[in-house]
Amino acid sequence: MKQRSQEENKIINKIADAILGLGEGCTENDIADRFTREQIKKYGEEARELAGRLARREAA
Numbered sequence: 001m002k003q004r005s006q007e008e009n010k011i012i013n014k015i016a017d018a019i020l021g022l023g024e025g026c027t028e029n030d031i032a033d034r035f036t037r038e039q040i041k042k043y044g045e046e047a048r049e050l051a052g053r054l055a056r057r058e059a060a
Helices: 006-022 037-059
Strands: none
Touching: 006 037
């Protein structure tokens, strides 16, 4: 994973929170009203990975 700035990490965390809030099956379109397509494209994969880690942690 590449080194991200504090601002980028905030965006990734916010996207991950949105994904967790919407639950399994969340799509890009579901969060497109909260984030730009550019943000989703740039940070979406990292946010999905983070959301998955957080969900597993909550389930444990």
